[in-house]
Amino acid sequence: MLLIALDLLGIAVFAASGALAAVRARLDVFGVVVLGVTTALGGGIIRDLLLGIHPPSALRSWPYLLVPAATGLLVFWFHPQVARLRRAVLLADAVGLGLFVTSGTTTALTHHVPAYTACLIGVTTGIGGGALRDVLLREIPLVLRREIYAVAALAGAIVVALGQWLRLPAGPVALIGSALVVALRGLAMWRHWNAPVARGVES
Template sequence: MLIALEMIGLVAFAGSGALAAVQARLDLFGVVVVGLTTALGGGIIRDVLLGITPPTTLRTWPYLAVSAATALLVFLFHPQVARLRRAVLLADALGLGVFATAGTSTALHAGAPVYTACLIGMTTGIGGGAVRDLLLREIPLVLRKEIYAVAALAGCVLVGVGHLLRLPPGLVTTVAAVTTVTIRVLALWRRWNAPVAKGTPPSSFT
């Protein structure tokens, strides 16, 4: 179940990362690197935090192959993909839900406490996108006003609660992933944003 969910997330994140790289005018190599980083970055961070070395995604070739193939396809057919803006945003939301909840489940199976597993799961969901934005010289999406990390954390908490209640893991993970995706999509549709500070505070460095 976890492997199937992670493969769906890989395609979603690799595609969104590769499209962002194409729009930033990177070459083929750059597009594939950014696609791989977006897809695998969160999982690598998760495994490092859990002491799983080398990381799972670097030991199992399908993770690299699926991510690289998705990035290559986006590079070749980016005009068609770019026209599907809503589909790309939905794919990114899907990847967020899948990776956050699967990351939480993996941490729980590795023996991490529930609160630690939730934080690791959230990091798994947002990590690849944060590294992608840094590579493209942008402020990471999770640090801006959009509802992104909060949606991931909501799904992670549901997985943690389900674990404490000893509910079926597969069902809990699926429901939690759907919840994360729903919150993210509703935030995009309704333009929900986290509050930001009003005005511009004086800089302490001047």
């Protein structure tokens, strides 16, 4: 029950970030809800498709559709108040990233894929929805820009894979992996860390 609650919390946070981006792009209410749902569920659906889970888990349980849709509507109506909580939303996004990465990696490992494949699927679970959001808004996906995002996700996925290899308890390992993702993402935002870009290229 706790895992489901945490999963839905992560979905709500990602839906809020997608809906806020849609509001800033001046989409209508339908567009705001669609972008919120896409951001929240996109990574998990990609994960399930890669693992051959049909239909995807998010489409088999109504709360997984209701929560992001309701979140999108709330953001549409109360976006000024939500926008003022920018730092809190960014921190919550980091928490959602950590939860999605570790759950995605764990799910992949339970389907007996190689560890490196599980890590890639875990990262995809965490960043997939945001990448779809940016593509729909005709922007370069955040994970391909300078911010430390995918690197933090990969670190959390590696922790989960190592934990299984060492036969450590899955629950505590997932919490440690999630905490590492949140810590790295939080430090990157606080210290303004960026991945290096090529020099000498005219903008």
